[in-house]
Amino acid sequence: MVLNLNRVKGKMLPLLHYRTSCVGLLIVFGIAAIAVGATVIAPRHYAETDIVNRLRPPSLEYPFGTDVLGRGVFSRVVYGARIAIWVGLFVVFIEASVGVTLGIIAGYYGGKIDKVISAITDMVWAFPPIVLALGVVTLIGPGLNQVVMAVAFVSWPIFTRIIRAKVQSLVNREFILAARAIGESNLDIMLRYLLPNVVSSILVLATLTLPAAILSTTALSFLGFGAQPPTPDWGAMLSDGAAQLATAPWIATFPGIFIVITVLGFNLLGDGLRDLLDPRLKV
């Protein structure tokens, strides 16, 4: 009996894990599909107002109800997926480019270069991200692009740290010495020997930092620094709906649910990818 149970457990656990990451993948695909097909899925444009039907609860015509200006919350949430995905990808792209470049340089050269890069990384890392991002946004002004910059600016250090550590462990392997022994230049070694060896880490890190990026931009938008009206940003919609939370809870609830689902989906996918590609990586 005990033996049987163990066998079942042994088979179930990896399967279960496989399932959660599958769910993550499905969610990510779903959100991506919504974002791509927003024009088809949304019954009306996100900025189209219907002042007679303002603050209506969910109905057949307005599946998620309407907001203060009579705009369909459903349409706005659907269009919001575009912004969330775009923002997430853009932030991660900037973070990864900056972070990986610095990480590889620091790890490969070591010595003084490493010390300088690590000091800068630690300095940025030491600030609470949202506070630093707020500071950056106040400096460069509000707006979605500025928020993207601000979030990317505060979150690249994690890439630098992890890639640097990875590269340090690779640099002392003999194949790097061998590469130098056949006359490869430093740039060649970094681009063609080190980078391909850290791709799996980059991929895992990217999927794991993407939801955080979405959350941070949402938070900044919620505070009013991000997307300006009528852009259907989920964070901005949350803050719009917060005022009507008692009378018209649907305005804030639906974008909130979508934020949760999206973030959860990416996290599940990221966890699965990590177990699959890079089990030793701990973020």
Add this chain to the structure above:
Amino acid sequence: MNTPLLDVKGLRTYFYTGRGVVKAVDGVNFIIKEDEVFCLVGETGCGKSVTALSIMRLIPYPGKILDGSMLYKGKNLLKLSESEIRKIRGREIAMIFQNPMNSLNPVFTIGYQISEAPITHFNLSRQDGWKKAVELIEKVKMPDAEVRAKTFPHVLSGGMRQRSMIAMMISCEPNLLIADEPTTSVDVTIQAQLMHLLKEIKEKRRMSIMLITHNFGLVAETGDRVAVMYCGKIVEIGSVKEIFREPMHPYTQGLLRCLPIGFERKKQLDSIPGTIPNPINPPPGCRFYPRCKYTVEKCKLQEPLQIDLGKGHLVACHLCGG
């Protein structure tokens, strides 16, 4: 034949560590002639690998080549700029490493990796580079070269990986191949095959090999000349025949006594008492005196000079008149 391929004089490579200056290579002189197998033997930590890396100018931080000269075909390798030495690496002087498990890039196929050097040095296209790689894989006697070229290193055995490594290093037809203990991590049969392969390539290409090893068996079998290193210095150099017949330095004699001979059953193999001295604070005078059977007062005070016993047999020992 008269001008040596590589002429190393007074090479000093120190490592500046937190605990002091490690004098890994401390005034080493030797030459490598064209078309010969030059062996460098010695215990672990005596500076063999550092000597090899110094020739390639690949000394890792915090190491530094202090002085000396290394004339390769009349050019001083120490005076070359970084981009000039890069053209020498791989193209003129190549190096095989000890551990084939680590010396191949795990994320690329071996064909891709072997094609890398010819592409860099001869400006070949990817396709031509690949063809060259397949040819080279055939040359190092791996079966099914086309298929092998497409495999990743982790599928290959140690011997196969070392063959790939050899293919990679001979790809640009270097004049000098430095082999740093190429066979220590493979078993004896593979060792024999690899050495055979290296000798064959050497005969065909007329290149020189600098073989670093602690295996006197390999030296006897493949070497033309041999240098014995002890604690950062070369204590004896000579032709393999000379050294095996008449080892002059007590250290060389000691090393040779440590070997089992034929089927003769000794009670216990000899060993040299003591350990290699700390290279941060080497003993004054002759570095071997604390372990030497024949130590006299002079050994402790004065460093012996290298003296020529004729026929290129050099030895640094007071007993021989140094």
